[in-house]
Amino acid sequence: MSDAAITRPERYRETIDAGEFGVVEKPLSPFERVYNVTAVRKLVILVVLAAAWEIYARLLNNPLLFPTFSATVEAFADGLVHGTLLLKAWTSIRILLMALLTVIAISSRIGTDFLETLTSMFNPLPAIALLPLALIWFGLGAGSIGFVLIHSVLWAVALNTHSGFLAVSGTLRMVGRNYGLRGLRYVGSILIPAAFPSILTGLKIGWAFAWRTLIAAELVFGVSSGSGGLGWFIYENKNQLEIPNVFAGLLTVIIIGLLVENIIFRTVETRTVRRWGMQT
């Protein structure tokens, strides 16, 4: 009521030592900890999916249309053992790697405005739509597929790299110039690492595009006569009605996709942007 605050004595306390508390920090139960591992949860989902597949296929009982999971795995293992599948996968991947490297080399050099214009023009164009044209220009073979792949990767990587460069903070730029860095050294030691999260995102998107385009393109024709890739493997086996092999081929496509996404990119990510605390 009155203006004067109630006078209170000052007070002092000794704080209690942390060891005397009941629980300051307690480990979670084993189940909770296992459940918290993303990989475990995903694995469970995969097992359930595989089981569903197996059950449905057995009910359907038509190996020509939809082979069972076990038959697919068998064909897959068979392909692995006899080397054909791995070899085909390698053919596909090698082409992809070459395309990726070319793209990295190109996208770091192209001028900004030029890049923006081209990107907005070509990014919406599905790579596979260029295939007929590529066939006329480069003929049947690695050249055509390379061309289509570069098209599918280039724009994603370039766009992301570019926006990454633009997003590098003014402070970092000034720090770099403070050291007297200029030209390529400045780009290489300041801009590229600072934009690396975006570049990595671009590579991830580019990889996904490229992998799909590659398989699709190979379905149309082999890489070069005699040694086709995975897409060709699928196509061929369809023609011979070896449906489990077709599924094994599809499975390989999926597995390689998963491996690249979850192992290669994940590792690169934890080693770089996560370690640096730069993940957006």
Add this chain to the structure above:
Amino acid sequence: MSDALLDVRSVTLQYKTRDHLVTATYRVDFQVFESDRFVLLGPSGCGKSTLLKAVGGYLEPVEGEIRLKGERVERPGPDRMMVFQEFDQLLPWKTVQENVVFALTASGRLTGKAAAEKAREAIARVKLAKFADSFPHTLSGGMKQRVAIARGMAMEPDILLMDEPFAALDALTRRKMQDELLQLWDDTRFTVLFVTHSIPEAVKVGSRILLLSPHPGQVKAELNSLPRERADGEAAHALEERIHNMLFADEVEEDEEHHHE
């Protein structure tokens, strides 16, 4: 008086925003001598940071010139190391140690072992030896600023340019950092040009204080700060009061009675 380390002569600075040409400072001049703790003090909008960036070589004066050791400042360089206010001034992809080493090697000051040794020494001096292998994102704001200071000092620049380096820190950390900076200065007597908008900070950190008026920045006064041992007591308070009145003279006039109890 040509033996000044840094000579800023009637410098007018302008920069463009999207739709304005802004004059940041108008014919500012001052001289910084060896081992000065020279403070640029003024309210926001007085162009003090712009002025510092011009000394750093990031901005060309439209009038006047800036000379360091008699040489015209034309571009950024490692003889004028900047310490920024922002915490993102460390390269996030390098550890504390690597950050300092990279500064030394990229600028060509030192190489290999000598650079590593020098970096270790500088990091130890700001008491971060334990964190030499940590990445910047794991450090607190104050620690990041200490790394930036260590990096600046390891380079042994002619002058260290500090752009409100403690402004983004909490009050307690800020005071501690000011004390540490003064201790470092006691050890090596480096020359520093320090920008701040805090009057107490200017009085505490500076040995000489340049007061700037806002819009555009013009020199209002150049004062000697207090000797170190008296910088905390009554005298400091009186000086702060004096500076405050000088900076805000125009606004204070109307409610003068109000202000002086």
